[in-house]
Amino acid sequence: MGSKLGKADFSQFPDATGHFGIYGGRFVSETLIFALDELEAAYQRLRNDPDFQAEFDHDLAHYVGRPSPLYHAKRWSNEVGGAQIYLKREDLNHTGAHKVNNTVGQALLAKYMGKKHVIAETGAGQHGVASATVAARLGMTCQVFMGEDDIHRQALNVYRMKLLGAEVVSVKSGSKTLKDAMNEAMRHWVTHVDDTFYIIGTAAGPHPYPMLVRDFQSVIGREAREQCLVQNGRLPDALVACVGGGSNAIGLFHPFLNDESVAMYGVEAGGHGLATGQHAAPLNDGIPGILHGNRTYLMQDDDGQIVETHSVSAGLDYPGVGPEHSWLKDMGRVNYVTINDDEALTAFRKLTLVEGIMPALESAHAVAYAEKLAKTMSPEQSIVVNLSGRGDKDIHTVATIDGIGIE
Amino acid sequence: MSRLAAVFAKLEKDGRKALVPYIVAGDPMPALTVPLMHELVNKGADIIEIGVPFSDPMAEGPVIQLAHERALAHKVTLTMVLELVAEFRNTDAATPVVLMGYANPIERMGYQNFADRASSAGVDGLLTVDMPPEEAEQATQILRAAGIDNIFLLAPTTSDERIQKVASLASGYLYCVSLNGVTGAGHLNIAAVTEKLASIKRHTNLPITVGFGIKDGVSAAALAPLCEGVVVGSALIERIVATDPALKNTERAANAAMLIAEIRAAIDA
Incomplete structure (x- = not known):
């Protein structure tokens, strides 16, 4: 990753006109x-x-309840059998999300x-x-x-x-x-x-x-960075966060962007799979364009019309993405990957059963990818997963998928 | 001289104001667009603004949003819009046509590609609602080289300093938005527009058209003396939608365009 890293000082963006490279801006x-x-x-x-x-x-501190804990998910980490996985507990904030x-x-x-x-x-x-x-x-x-x-x-x-x-x-x-x-x-x-x-x-x-x-959400990454240093004496090897518009991800990533040793993974909603076209993964399968005031990767057709997206998670179901993510993708600083609906649902159940923590379906995308990633790493290494929200709001969705009617 | 410059020069000589109807290409059906353009000219339009359908028309009120949706239901693309303009040009070489829309469809086609194709189709100007001058320098150069005027908006919230900046990049005319709001809004304030136009005129000699909230002869006649032209969109689209679909396209077009005849009479009176 270091070799691909752009020469930018990532703390200095956007530029004075609000651009991240060719992305961002003010199209209103x-x-x-x-x-x-x-x-x-x-x-x-x-x-x-x-x-x-x-x-x-x-x-x-007093209304939201910060700092949120950085929790070592030991049982889950042991079961996965790779890197140590830490959860940044944004689900514990007042109102239940970042x-x-x-x-x-x-x-x-x-x-x-x-x-x-x-x-x-x-x-x-x-x-x-x-x-x-x-x-x-x-x-x-x-x-x-x-x-x-x-x-x-x-x-x-x-x-x-x-x-x-x-x-x-x-x-x-x-x-x-x-x-x-x-x-x-x-x-x-x-x-x-x-x-x-x-x-x-x-x-x-x-x-x-x-x-x-990004600046308001960067409290997530600043705390996580400090907590890693205090709890482990070193920076994590990788960060994982889900990306819809990308506010929780940029909040976690931004304070680490100049730490070249830290790999980053933004997890987009793969929906029914990239090949089906029914997903919400503009960074993986979209084209740069202009929507909602900024230039960024978008889900669009050949005529520049914005297309409908699909994800089991409503919070990821958006055809665009924050412009800084588009830039970080092109710079090669962050890896953008996808997790499908089924994998996210599996992760939702798994984390609930193994750690007693029910993630939001959005966050479950990050959980699912972290498990895949951890398996490729050694137990001495560590991953921080942004657990951006709690899953209570999704119980109805999951129950419906299970064929259980709850009102 | 460009078609737009020629039209404004002639209007000034005759002591008249430009009447600028706005319709969305392909709304309510593609076959109606060219007959409608011709009828609008017959009934007194000086310039025609053609909306390019977009999935997310953020600056539009409900009437024009629905027009975009109806056009998209017919899968009207930017390429088709250019074909419709070319068809209109076959029998009308004089009336300027300005495309009005959002940046993404043009960005997707590519500015150079768009400029080349729009120029050969007979397009005279482009107004990209979500492309303020700060983001538009390169596009403006490409368009200008192809003989297409890049037309910008001025709003009630535009400062004097910005008016100068916008005017320095614009050509053809400037489109003054009459109110803080979306198209078709109902809270037009003539006194506020009068004041704004006076400050705009201190900074530019370009013709100024005024739009948003003009729905009939009365509102058009109140604004026309203050500027070089008035734009009528939502009210015309409502009229188009209200015509009988069982009629022949030329008859539907003629019926809808009666609104333009009424407004023409009011601003010429």
Whole structure:
């Protein structure tokens, strides 16, 4: 890997115009440029502001419950019979996933910018819940845009958001899923751009979002790096994280990017298999293009239309990916691989039985790949897997696959 | 002189304003597009904006979103859009045609390839909604070399400093978005647009067209004196959809284009 490594200092990206190589940028209609300029200026001012950072750190410690543990999954590691596997327990965060790291950060930005209204898009509902949660805490109104199909699939999270005081807006356009929810959130934002803060849930979208989401999520990698050094006295040999839009993965990877000895694996949703076309793996089987404000790898047809994706995991079911991942792929710094639905479901059951930890189906993709990878490594080596969320939200999906009806 | 420059020069000489209808290529069916373009010209259109269907039309309100979806249901591709323009050009050599759409289909075709094919099809301008000038320098050069004007948006939120920057890269005309919102929105504020147009005019001599929220003769006539042209999209598409599918395409086109005749009369009055 070291030989393929680009010459870049990975901590210095995006560049001043919001690009990661040819990726990223700001592909939005003119009306939103002012809002993105305003957000970028506010963030550049606040990212080094001690008061802002202290409040963010305080919230991460006392509201989110950080640091999250780095757990040595000994029984699973022994059973696999290769590298030692460590789980970065983002599932133990308040609201049950890594998403809240980012929503706490962005809501704090909104507060410092004097915005009273926040909006968010959501697929499975985790980012919507995390947004509704921080809005409730800060007394802001919150509207969450969600595809009509996803609203039916994720009734529990829809109700959670409503209990938290958010309005869930049903999106009936296009494929009625996450990408359409993001389109509709953008449309709402353009209409209410003066007083509304758009909390984007993943490390994608127009600059500065990929940068600020990454920065807020990088607490994962900073903690994991420190914990590895304290617990093992050395850096891990490999990192594994699932990649939909890629916020948990970039959060884990980023603080390690300049550590050449650490290999990285981003795991995309292979769905029914790459050969079937029914997957959500743009980095493995997509083509660079422009969607949702950034240039990045996309699932698209020969005419540049975005195609529908498939994954058993709603949080990975997205046709694009954060632009920094596209760049890291081209630079050869991160390996992007796939895990199919079946393999993820097997891993979901396995980790639950062997370690008593039920991963989100998204995270189960990383778990499944880590097991394959560990087998090729020695017991002296170690892998950190980002356990990005807990699996409670997926019990209904798994039960349905098992033919068990639970209401 | 380009077709766009010729049209604006003639309108200025005649003391008239450009009427710019917007339709989505292939909506509600591909066979209606070229007859509709001709009827729009017959009823008083000076420039035609043709929407290129895209799966994720982020700047559009519900009416134009559905138009994109209907066109895509007929599998209308960018290649087909160019073929429709070429067909229109067979019998109309004068009316400028501007394509309006999103970056990805063009990016997929490749800018050079697109510029070559669009130029030979008779396309005069391109407005890429999600391609602000910061990202558009290379594309603008390629388009300009092929004789295609790259047309940019100005918004109520565009600062004076940005107006200068956008204007320096633009040619053909500038498209001023009348309000913060999506196409077809209902909260047009004439006073705010008047103020914005005054500040735009301080920074550029390019013709300015105004669009978003113009639905009838009254709103068009209120805006026309402030600028060089008005764009009508959602209201026209609603009119097209409301025509009787049992009619012949030429009759459907003529019926829908009556809206353009009404607006023409209102802005010329």
